[in-house]
Amino acid sequence: MPTICIAVPLEPRYEVLVGRGLLAETASRSAHYSARALLSDTHVAPLYAGALGLPEATRAHLLTPGESSKNLDELERTLEFMARTGLDRSACLLLLGGGVVGDLGGLAAALYMRGIDFVQLPTTLLAQVDSSVGGKTAVNLAAGKNLAGVFRQPALVLADTGTLATLDAEEYRSGLGEVLKTALVAGEALLARLESARAELAARDPDLLAEVVAECVRTKAAIVARDPTEKGERAKLNLGHTFAHAIERVAGYGAIPHGVAVGTGLALALRLSERLQIVREPALRARVEALLAAFGIPTTLAALRTRYHAQLEPSELVRSMRLDKKSVAGRPRFVLPRAVGELALGIELEDSALETVLEAA
Amino acid sequence: MPTICIAVPLEPRYEVLVGRGLLAETASRSAHYSARALLSDTHVAPLYAGALGLPEATRAHLLTPGESSKNLDELERTLEFMARTGLDRSACLLLLGGGVVGDLGGLAAALYMRGIDFVQLPTTLLAQVDSSVGGKTAVNLAAGKNLAGVFRQPALVLADTGTLATLDAEEYRSGLGEVLKTALVAGEALLARLESARAELAARDPDLLAEVVAECVRTKAAIVARDPTEKGERAKLNLGHTFAHAIERVAGYGAIPHGVAVGTGLALALRLSERLQIVREPALRARVEALLAAFGIPTTLAALRTRYHAQLEPSELVRSMRLDKKSVAGRPRFVLPRAVGELALGIELEDSALETVLEAA
Numbered sequence: 001m002p003t004i005c006i007a008v009p010l011e012p013r014y015e016v017l018v019g020r021g022l023l024a025e026t027a028s029r030s031a032h033y034s035a036r037a038l039l040s041d042t043h044v045a046p047l048y049a050g051a052l053g054l055p056e057a058t059r060a061h062l063l064t065p066g067e068s069s070k071n072l073d074e075l076e077r078t079l080e081f082m083a084r085t086g087l088d089r090s091a092c093l094l095l096l097g098g099g100v101v102g103d104l105g106g107l108a109a110a111l112y113m114r115g116i117d118f119v120q121l122p123t124t125l126l127a128q129v130d131s132s133v134g135g136k137t138a139v140n141l142a143a144g145k146n147l148a149g150v151f152r153q154p155a156l157v158l159a160d161t162g163t164l165a166t167l168d169a170e171e172y173r174s175g176l177g178e179v180l181k182t183a184l185v186a187g188e189a190l191l192a193r194l195e196s197a198r199a200e201l202a203a204r205d206p207d208l209l210a211e212v213v214a215e216c217v218r219t220k221a222a223i224v225a226r227d228p229t230e231k232g233e234r235a236k237l238n239l240g241h242t243f244a245h246a247i248e249r250v251a252g253y254g255a256i257p258h259g260v261a262v263g264t265g266l267a268l269a270l271r272l273s274e275r276l277q278i279v280r281e282p283a284l285r286a287r288v289e290a291l292l293a294a295f296g297i298p299t300t301l302a303a304l305r306t307r308y309h310a311q312l313e314p315s316e317l318v319r320s321m322r323l324d325k326k327s328v329a330g331r332p333r334f335v336l337p338r339a340v341g342e343l344a345l346g347i348e349l350e351d352s353a354l355e356t357v358l359e360a361a
Numbered sequence: 362m363p364t365i366c367i368a369v370p371l372e373p374r375y376e377v378l379v380g381r382g383l384l385a386e387t388a389s390r391s392a393h394y395s396a397r398a399l400l401s402d403t404h405v406a407p408l409y410a411g412a413l414g415l416p417e418a419t420r421a422h423l424l425t426p427g428e429s430s431k432n433l434d435e436l437e438r439t440l441e442f443m444a445r446t447g448l449d450r451s452a453c454l455l456l457l458g459g460g461v462v463g464d465l466g467g468l469a470a471a472l473y474m475r476g477i478d479f480v481q482l483p484t485t486l487l488a489q490v491d492s493s494v495g496g497k498t499a500v501n502l503a504a505g506k507n508l509a510g511v512f513r514q515p516a517l518v519l520a521d522t523g524t525l526a527t528l529d530a531e532e533y534r535s536g537l538g539e540v541l542k543t544a545l546v547a548g549e550a551l552l553a554r555l556e557s558a559r560a561e562l563a564a565r566d567p568d569l570l571a572e573v574v575a576e577c578v579r580t581k582a583a584i585v586a587r588d589p590t591e592k593g594e595r596a597k598l599n600l601g602h603t604f605a606h607a608i609e610r611v612a613g614y615g616a617i618p619h620g621v622a623v624g625t626g627l628a629l630a631l632r633l634s635e636r637l638q639i640v641r642e643p644a645l646r647a648r649v650e651a652l653l654a655a656f657g658i659p660t661t662l663a664a665l666r667t668r669y670h671a672q673l674e675p676s677e678l679v680r681s682m683r684l685d686k687k688s689v690a691g692r693p694r695f696v697l698p699r700a701v702g703e704l705a706l707g708i709e710l711e712d713s714a715l716e717t718v719l720e721a722a
Contacts (some may be wrong), residue, residue, distance in 0.1 A: 034690055072437045076502075079433075083504030088689050111509040114499070114590075138475070139556030139577040141437075148472040150511055176662040229475075328397055328449050 004214040005171030008133065008221045010153055010228055016133055016221065018214045020206060022160040023121060026094065027053035029156060030119055030193040031051045034090035039078060041065040044097040044123050048163060052121070059085045063101060067254035070100045070139050072148065078108040092117045092155065098124035098171070099131040099258065103149070105326040106137030108290045110152035117155040123163040125175020125209075126259045129182060129216035132157050134224040134237075139222070140253055145245045151229050159217070161210045169296070170257055176201070176295040177240075179216055182206030182286065184266065185236050186219040195287070198294050235345050238326060239335045240265030246320040247301075251310040263297035264304050272357050273336040278351070281339045314358035317350050362568045365575040369582045371514055371589055377494055377582065379575045381567060383521040384482060387455065388414035391480055395451035400439060402426040405458040406486050409524060411481070413457070416571070420446045424462060428615035431461045431500050433509065439469040443570035450509040453478045453516065454703040459485035459532070460492040460619065467498030478516040484524040486536020487571075487620045490543060490577035490593060493518050495585040495598075501614055505684045506606045512590050519685045519687030520578070530657070535620030537562070537656040538601075540577055542623055543651065546597050547580040548702030556648070559655050598705050599687060600696045608662075612671040624658035625665050633718050634697040637710070642700045658668065662722040675719035679712050 003019035012313040017025075030036055038060040040049060045062050061081040062067040082093065095105035096116055102120050109118035120132035138149025164172070183190040193212070194201065200208040220237065243265030248256055266288055273279040289299045298304040305312050321332035332354075334347040364380035378386075391397055399421040401410060406423050422442040423432040443454065456466035456479055463481055468481035481493035499510025525533070544551040554573070555562065561569040581598065588595040604626030609617055627649055634640040650660040659665040666673050682693035693715075695708040 072433055072440075076433045079502055079509050080504055083502055083508055083684060086684070088691070089686065090689060111511060113508060114497070114510050114512055136475070141440055141444055143441055146445055147474060148440050149475050150472060151475055206564055323444060323447070325450065328451060330447055330449070 003208050004210065006214065006217050006221050008153070011224045012153075014153055014156055016157040016159060016217050017321070018128070018159045018161060018210055018217060018341060020162040020210070022158040023048055023051040023163070024053055026119070026121060026158060029096065029158070030092055033092040033117065036087070036092050036094055037061070037082060037085045037087055038094045039063070039101055039108070040094060040096040041069070041101055041199065044101070047166060048096060048123060052094070063104070065100075067100060067248075067258070070104050072139055075108055075139050078104065079112055082108065082112050087112065087116065089113050089116055092119060094119050094121060096121040096123060098127045100121065102127050102132050103136070103138050103146070106135070106152060106154065107139060107149050108201055110137055110150045116153065120154045120157040121156065122159055124167060124171050125164055125213070126171070126178050128159040128161070128164070128213045129175060130178040130220065132159065133217055133220050144320070144325075145248055145253065147325065153228070158314055159213055161206060164209055165204060165206070170260070172204070173296050174257035174259030177259030177261070177266070177297055178294070179212060180291055181239050181262055181266055182216040182219050184239055184288070184337055184340060185223075186215070190215050190219070191287070193339050194291055195340055202294070203252065210253065235326070235335055236343050239337065239343060240269050240328060242321055242324050242332050242334055243268045243317075245324055246317040247304070249320045250312055250316045251308060255310060256304065256308050258259070260297050261302065263292050263295065264301070267292060267299040268301070268357065268361055269334065269336050271361055272334065272354075273338070273344075275353075275357055276336070276347070278336050278338055278344050278347070284337060284340065301358060314355045317358055318354050321354070362571050365571065367575065367578050367582050369514070370586045371677070375514055375517055377518040377520060377578050379489070379520045379522060379571055379578060381521065381523040381571070383519040384409055384412040384524070385414055387480070387482060387519060390519070391453055391455065394453035394478065396446070396448055396455050397455055398422070398443060398446045398448055399455045399457060400424070400462055400469070401457040402430070402462055405462070408527060409457060409484060413455070424465070426461075426502070428461060428609075428619070431614070431656050432445060433500055433502075436500050437470055439465065440473055441470065443473050448473065448477065448488070450474050450477055453480060455474050455480050455482060457482040457484065457524050459483065459488045463488050463493050464497070464499050464507070467496070467513060467515065468500060468510050471498055471511045476513065481515045481518040483518065483520055485528060485532050486525055486574070487532070487539050489520040489522070489525070489574045490536060491539040491581065492576055493520065494581050496589065505681070505686075506609055506614065508686065514589070520574055522567060522574055525570055526565060526567070530617055531621070533565070534657050535618035538620030538622075538624030538627075538658055540573060541652055542600050542627055543577040543580050544703075545600055545627065545649070545698055545701060546584075546704065547576070551576050551580070552648070555652055559652075563655070590699045595686070596696055597704050599632050599661055600698065602705060603682055603685050603687060603693050603695055604629045604678075606685055607678040608665070608673060610681045611673055611677045612669060616671060617665065617669050621658050624653050624656065625660065625662070628660040629718070629722055630695065630697050633695065633715075634699070634722055636707075636714075636718055637697070637708070639699055639705050639708070645698060645701065662719060676717055679715050682715070
């Protein structure tokens, strides 16, 4: 399957390339910068840093893998590394890894000298379909996930689908949660494709994965191009995320993979949507739950608790949602499905109604 | 003297108001936000927080005064304060104080939930004429000054010149250093005004100060509007700053006030400009040195060393300049005066030539 090129028509325009073996193009595609430095983590760097073709002398900074690295202390260490390496305003930071490397590294590049270029080299399914595209950078605060960040677009994204073969099962599952979210945003074609290709997805068929990653990127790129700073339509991409962020925070960052929390969040959003009589397709929840089950993602809070040995008290989840970025005056705002590809934005409701749904899930 | 209103015609447009008693308008001019919180420092808040007219329940976070607070740890504490206070995306952070509060607070607002509004309430001469206008936010890294930040414009600036009466002599002097820099950027009219009004400046005549602050803001606003992210012309405003940043870093942040370092930096820039035969007005250095002397700002490195008990080795200063944000591939770039209001940008030179000038100063 040849490389697929998706343009994100923002100012400046950038491209997302999807295909096998793309990491090897990193060196040539970043050769015009005054200097380059690499940010990765201690799990990914030994696997793939050698594939980038960079000069031996290229300096690298490696994070400890996992969500717990996504904080201001690690950001500071990354910025001091960039300064020590002597990067100037015409230099570039290469971000090799999953969502943590991409989100923290994008923020470091956005802040360093008030902004230098960065290239996303996502190595997880979740990062390829979601976090590497669209320019949301962030670190977590103690008070909540992704509470400190900026919008800053990458200069280039190279999504090498060859890296997906080595993902552990849990990382892969986490990516499938975001893929399913994207399908509910994109529409029937992608959702039906996932349903018809369950076996190939489970086998990580390389051609199917390239097709699915590219379709997710196309969906996201189109939305981001219309609304880069989330003034409106981009909120669609937060489907399942108000639940997911609360779940991740209450469980402790890193205890439950982001995309798994998103997946369970999709099921919860559909329950809430049914209760509020917003959803118009009676079969939608069953379709989503069937895919979640096929992916090995819990469809209820109860199952999530058991699987990850987490408490996840409904009252605590509701308290955490009040601090969500999407909340207004302490009231969380939900994105809820009406139908495949059709979402209701900005839905507010009473804490008690929310707790009732969570108690029943 | 009535309030002076200067518009900064960026997108979105904002206004800088200059005049006595403006702090009292803070509450009414920020009443439309969903919530407000105050960032200030333990020196300024007791003097002026009460003048803002905010509701008693308004939450405040106070920094320790001084440049040593301008770091990522204090930024994190500020962000956690904002989250604890329950600020949402429609809230506003009020920044009451000098450059440290304004620079760090502007960055906190830019990062919190990927950006909320902030209002600058500058209480020092330096902040009123320079740092509160133009949207440069930053904190320092160990590796250098202002190395981590973003461009983000304030929603409003209220420069209450009534606060200048209580500045200590050193703070006032520091502001005059930036005023003099602005005059060299702006042109003959402002420079001649400073020369003719030395006595009123020394006496902190309120009408003269309002006039000078407004003229400095006009100069800066016009440049910032044409070049908000320093791709070109805005570099003019860095006159004296390559020297100043190195001086501040080598002396240890906070040991020498920023505007004092800038003032001495102007004299050094003129020496360098003479040596490189860039300056066209033979009398310019004498005029600048006479004003610096009147303000009580050292005109040589030797005098600066004596006054602040700092080492300031030329070789160390040169090493520090290589890390300056304006450096390209490790070579510092200077802004040097040709004449009043006429500057040469992007001047590079050998380390040895630079050290020679510093040795002689």
